[in-house]
Amino acid sequence: MASKFHLKKASNEQFHFNLHAGNGEIILSSEQYKAKQSALDGIESVRKNAQREGAFEVKAASGGKYHFVLKASNGQVIGTSQLYASEAGAKAGCDSVRSSAPGASVQDDA
Numbered sequence: 448m449a450s451k452f453h454l455k456k457a458s459n460e461q462f463h464f465n466l467h468a469g470n471g472e473i474i475l476s477s478e479q480y481k482a483k484q485s486a487l488d489g490i491e492s493v494r495k496n497a498q499r500e501g502a503f504e505v506k507a508a509s510g511g512k513y514h515f516v517l518k519a520s521n522g523q524v525i526g527t528s529q530l531y532a533s534e535a536g537a538k539a540g541c542d543s544v545r546s547s548a549p550g551a552s553v554q555d556d557a
Contacts, residue, residue, distance in 0.1 A: 450547035452490045454483075456557040462486035466493065466526070466548060474543050475517060475526040483557055490553060492525050493517060497548040503541040505534060513537035517544065 454464045461479040464486055468474045475493065480486040496502045496519050505515045513534045517526040526544075531537040 450551040452493075452551050452553045454486055454490070454553060454555045454557045456483075462557050464490055466544060466551060468543050468547055473529065474540055474547065475528060477526050478524070486557070487553075489525055492519055493544075494548050494551075496520065496525060497545050503544075505537045505541065507534075515541050517541075 450469050451467050452464050453467055454462065456462055457479060459479070461481055462483050462485070463479045464477045465473045466475040477486065477489050477493075480489060496517060499520065502517055502519075503515050504518060505513055508514050508530055512530040512532060513536065514530050515528045515537045516524045519525050528537065528540050531540060
């Protein structure tokens with residue numbers, strides 16, 4: 448299975464997306480957007496910024512776990528990860544987004 452962005456409409460009528468790796472696991476989740484086009488623009492921002500040096504920031508979370516955020520060049524967070532058991536796992540998640548995002552298709556369920 449190829450990687451894909453899954454665009455959805457939430458119960459509050461806002462839009463969000465998840466990036467799924469080739470194995471189906473969610474590797475990045477977006478914030479919610481008021482307009483569908485804004486969510487689609489967010490997907491393009493992930494594709495572009497995933498390749499940018501310094502775009503990922505790995506952070507420690509509670510309980511000894513780690514996660515990462517993907518930031519646009521203006522510093523705005525455009526996606527967050529799940530929790531990982533180790534810092535190395537979070538860094539591997541960053542690598543997965545880097546390799547998956549540019550060619551990922553969009554599944555529009557919004």
